[in-house]
Amino acid sequence: MSLMRAGLLVLLLAIPAALTGVWIKSADARLAATSAVATEVAPVASASDVGYCNPELKRILRRVLLSCGLGGGDAARGCQPVQAKNVATMSGHDFNALFTPMKDRGGIVQFDKD
């Protein structure tokens, strides 16, 4: 009788303990495995989502904006595209690089002759 009771005690005590141990070891093994390999993560925030807005375009745009007085300080005189070409001493390549991507996204602004 005593042996049976002792057996019961050991068995029923061992079940929760063993289950706990097995589950934790399993989680630990998965943790080690996932730490060792790259996991899929959320994308990083980016400044643009269009292909043409590349560093080269930004460089040209920055030069034009600064030349036209639109990019910093308190000057804000602005300039028309042709003026921009002169003021910013843009090459034909720069001019095209700046405005060609706009053709599908912008409209024509016609200025009055004054």
Place this chain on the structure above:
Amino acid sequence: MGRPKPWLVALLVAATVGAVFAAVSTYDFVQHLDRQVHALHCSFIPGVSHGGGESGCQVAMMSPYSSVFRTHVWGGIPISLAAMSVFAFLAFYALDLMVTRRKEDPRATGFLALATALPAATSLVMLVISLAKLGTTCKLCVCIYLASAVCLAAGIAVWRQAVRGGSGHAAPRAERSHGGNRYREDPAFVGTGKTSSARLVAVGPSGATSTGMLAAMFAVGVAFVVVPIALYLALAPDHARFIGTCEALPHPADTYNVMQRIERGSGGVPAIEVLDPLCPACRAFEQRLQASGIAARLDRKAVMFPLDNTCNWMVTEATHPGACTVSEAVLCAGDKAPEVIAWAFEEQDRIRSETKADPAAAARIVKQRFPELAACLGSPDARSRLNKSMRWIVANNIRVVTPQLFIDKVKLCDEDVDLGLEYTLSNMLARHAHGALVAVPLEGSAADKPAGKPAKATGEPPAKPAGGTP
């Protein structure tokens, strides 16, 4: 052994059922120690997973009430582990009473009834918490509550029967003193005249339950709880090594003046939270943070990051319709920003659903509640500030997911925003107090890789982190 008493059998069955459901619940909890997202078994049938989405089991498990000592152990020690152990002990004790003749002893059965009161009282407390604090119940928990109730009822019935002398008959008992211990002898009936006076005292002592025996059984009960918990503490993975390994802010300064205070009168360690006011995960995070008591130790400022493509070019769809408008409202609110954020968390379900049907609904709802913000809402200034808010996000290489919390420039890992919140934040604050909170790479792992190359923003949640659901 004799014929088992029906109530004792009922108690054994209930304890077994309770142990099984508590084991399933413990399994669900423990598997999250790998910092991944897992489906939960949330069903009245043990082991069956729920269909997906947020269940009562998920709410219960992620709540601060599912475990104890959360600031000392990542995730804490699950209460279901102790429940499983207590039910295992009740099953053991019920079997022990069956194989001995103590099932008719009032002291032994009284101890059993007392033992069943522990899970019953705990279940009652947890049920009240579920209904009052969480507003939901989990199926596994309900099964445990029912098992506890049956155990208590059966335990009391067994005890009452023993007090009455067994099976409702007042049987005489002979009391003896032996070795300083008083014990009783169970009566043994002969023939068929149980109700008559033709009875004999049992053949030999029936294993009288002394105080020492009860004390030993109490110690066994304690061992049933302590051994699995000690094992849990000894084997639980070390999560402290992940602190500081999840990126940092390269340019935390608020040069665009886009940060808004989340709470009034908050003080403590400077923290920046990237949030979307209509993001359910942000609301749940806020609730967990408040419940943990750690929010009061932080000086939190929010940077709006609405996952809504009407203003956010980094997402391809309006994950949270109306988030841009509400974010503008937060930015327009100035000192009232905490009030607007709290209101947005409360009303976010309605705002999202109504804005999905009518894009102008968000502005209408905000103006109804905060008429003083009407002039600012949608103005070029508000839109510019929101745009600058997202430029701050870009400048800091922040991932397109909300919420994100940075303690003094160091990010709380996405995997630590739910179960591991108290442990990780406590550790981060302790390290900050000692000047040791720094961003470090996770050695020997994929986390060594750079913070992340720019990728096409989708607004989808990260696949793995446990808590990040935008």
